[in-house]
Amino acid sequence: MGIHIVTAENIGSYAEAMEQAYRLRHAVFVEEMGWNDLRRPDGREIDQFDDGRAVHILYLDGDQLVGYQRMLPSMRPHLLSEVMPHLCDGDFPVGPHIWEWTRYCVTKEHRDRGRMLSLAGNLLLSAIVEWGLESGVSKIIIEMNPIWLLRLVQLHFRVTPLGIPQKAGKDSIVAVTAAFDSRTLARLRDVRGDNRRAITVQPAIDRRVRA
Amino acid sequence: MSRRSLDETLSFIAAVDHAGSADAVLKTVLSVVKPFGFSQVLAGIIPLPGMSAQQQVANVVLHQWPEQWSQRYFSQGYLFDDPTIQRVTRSTEPFLWSELEGSYRDRPSARRIMGEAREFDLGxxxxxxxxxxxxxxAGFSIASDRGELPPQYRGPLQLLAIYAFGRALSLADTPPSVKLTPRETDVLQWIAEGKSDWEISKILHVSEHLVDKMARQIRIKFGAANRTQAVAQALRHRIIR
Structure with missing residues (x-):
């Protein structure tokens, strides 16, 4: 079990896992959550942002996909700027240190027990922070139901709203930035009760940046 | 309108981040909600069914609520029949209490609780x-005897609630550096058990005036807005049980 960072560098070796990722995205966002705009006849949810600059973060158990999320650079078109600009009342947060977190999903079997943050959820969040701290990223843009905001605050993210929550169907949605640092990582590991690194595999180019 | 709401929300968040006590958080909240006519605030983690009155109070993190009502509410176990609490555990969307009326029309216990609350100016x-x-x-409520809330303020108030609660919860989880005298501990223990100042004065063989004075001293030591808030903190950190 481990977290894999997938970029243009190494996506070639993840063809099968990425296939599972697109199918999980369709199952969760279209079939479960009813985002019908994303429906595709082949059951693979892929959009215009899945290009060479997207960073896919996969949580794999052997070759089985357990969880997924995608990071998009704020310097290029992303969901807040292209799809949900109405959620941002001021200027768009833009910079090399700011990336957008989207398409977070976990297979049904690995979801929150009760309503606690699941191990899969913790590992995926920890992976963002580990990846961010090592790649000069310190802030993420999130569009989410405001109910999750308290949880991020409790995990020592510094969460700042970009707009006022809006109704989307019967639920609310708010755009925020969440800044993090090593304290956030320590907190996530503490909550997980495990001090080990969440990321197990990442492309060579990331390691070069780190060195 | 929304740019201004956002700016106001951001300055509220900054103020709440600097609040050093539950009392300071409450004051910041009240300064924002008073113009809407709200004067009461109650926030806490929802107790699980079967929890004692004391455990319920220990779950409170912000309390600016009619004290007599809280006393009755917790000691009578009203919480478990309260339709607002039931909604909080089932829904993620903020709501006006008036929107729930249809849902408890057939439940006399719920109707009684909401009716009695109205008598304490929580209409x-x-x-x-x-x-x-x-x-x-967890739930964060603001209330008054009557009023209205224009729909465009719901979003800003939702954010306000989350940040106020987050700050209050982190303050509540920090063990207070409070040193109570044995006498003060006794007084607080009896307050937690619902005794009046007069009853406590008889139990401890002191004047009622002294009980009141000690209660105020205890409140100040906890930086609490009122007795219930002080009791909640003391229970949470097992200064009393």
């Missing part, structure tokens, strides 16, 4: 449901 309320990291439901 009009707005509640924001939340979810903690541990997966517990």
């Amino acid at each position: 009009f309320g707005f509640t924001v449901p939340m979810l903690t990291l541990d997966g517990q439901s």
Whole structure:
């Protein structure tokens, strides 16, 4: 079990896992959550942002996909700027240190027990922070139901709203930035009760940046 | 309009981040909600069914609520029949209490609770449901005797509730550096058990005036807005039980 960072560098070796990722995205966002705009006849949810600059973060158990999320650079078109600009009342947060977190999903079997943050959820969040701290990223843009905001605050993210929550169907949605640092990582590991690194595999180019 | 709401929300968040006590958080909240006519605030983690009155009070993190009502509410176990609490555990969307009326028309216990609350000037309320990291439901309510809330203020108030609660919860989880005298501990223990100042004065063989004075001293030591808030903190950190 481990977290894999997938970029243009190494996506070639993840063809099968990425296939599972697109199918999980369709199952969760279209079939479960009813985002019908994303429906595709082949059951693979892929959009215009899945290009060479997207960073896919996969949580794999052997070759089985357990969880997924995608990071998009704020310097290029992303969901807040292209799809949900109405959620941002001021200027768009833009910079090399700011990336957008989207398409977070976990297979049904690995979801929150009760309503606690699941191990899969913790590992995926920890992976963002580990990846961010090592790649000069310190802030993420999130569009989410405001109910999750308290949880991020409790995990020592510094969460700042970009707009006022809006109704989307019967639920609310708010755009925020969440800044993090090593304290956030320590907190996530503490909550997980495990001090080990969440990321197990990442492309060579990331390691070069780190060195 | 929304740019201004956002700016106001951001300055509220900055103010709440600097609040050093539950009392300071409450004052910041009240300064924002008073213009809407709200004067009462109650926030806490929703107790699980079967929890004692003391455990319920220990779950309170912000309390600016009619004290006599809280006393009755917790000691009578009203919480478990309260339709606002039931909604908080089932829904993620903020709501006005008036929107629930249809849902408890057939439940006399719920109707009685909402009716009695009205007698304590809690006739009009707005509640924001939340979810903690541990997966517990939490609620943040503001209330007054009557009023109205224009729909465009719901979003800003939802954010206000979440940040105020987050700050209050982190303050509540920090063990207070409070040193109570044995006498003060006794007084607080009896307050937690619902005794009046007069009853405590008889139990401890002191004047009622002294009990009141000690209660105020205890409140100040905890930086609490009122007795219930002080009791909640003391229970949470097992200064009393």
